[in-house]
Amino acid sequence: MPFALSPERDRELAEILSRYPNRQAACIPMLHLCQEQNGWVSDEVVEFVARTLELPSAHVLGVVTFYTLFNQQPVGRHQVWVCRTLSCALRGSDELLRHCEKKLGVHAGETTKGGEVTLRTAECLASCGTAPMMQIDKNYHENLSIAEVDRLLDRLLAGG
Numbered sequence: 657m658p659f660a661l662s663p664e665r666d667r668e669l670a671e672i673l674s675r676y677p678n679r680q681a682a683c684i685p686m687l688h689l690c691q692e693q694n695g696w697v698s699d700e701v702v703e704f705v706a707r708t709l710e711l712p713s714a715h716v717l718g719v720v721t722f723y724t725l726f727n728q729q730p731v732g733r734h735q736v737w738v739c740r741t742l743s744c745a746l747r748g749s750d751e752l753l754r755h756c757e758k759k760l761g762v763h764a765g766e767t768t769k770g771g772e773v774t775l776r777t778a779e780c781l782a783s784c785g786t787a788p789m790m791q792i793d794k795n796y797h798e799n800l801s802i803a804e805v806d807r808l809l810d811r812l813l814a815g816g
């Protein structure tokens with residue numbers, strides 16, 4: 657089935673398009689808008705964006721595959737990103753990641769059985785001074801301990 661934006665998001669798109677000098681420049685914000693609605697960037701979303709912005713589908717797909725923040729497959733209702741770059745690694749991110757994997761019963765890149773959480777790793781999220789850190793959906797959680805990670809994951813798994 658072809659993808660279409662909701663009326664509310666369609667209005668947001670019009671506002672986004674008005675901010676850019678040409679349609680191609682709106683590709684990334686439009687993809688974010690579509691992903692917010694759909695949860696991931698399906699082939700139908702790629703076609704929709706390409707058609708709307710008058711771009712080749714290959715161009716849109718190139719953007720989607722370059723940026724890791726675009727989901728190329730369905731994901732859980734929440735996404736947990738554990739930063740693994742140097743500052744976080746030096747302050748125990750590997751241990752945090754192993755703990756997340758054990759607690760959630762999945763490996764990085766996988767989604768829990770009930771579809772609640774997708775666990776992922778990230779390159780530096782620009783919060784090195786408060787390492788180790790992770791991002792849950794749009795929120796940063798910093799200076800993490802195993803106990804704090806437990807509390808955060810318990811809340812997610814409980815539907816919070």
Ligand code: FES
Nearest residue numbers: 739744780783784
């Ligand atoms: S290394 Fe983790 S936020 Fe920069």
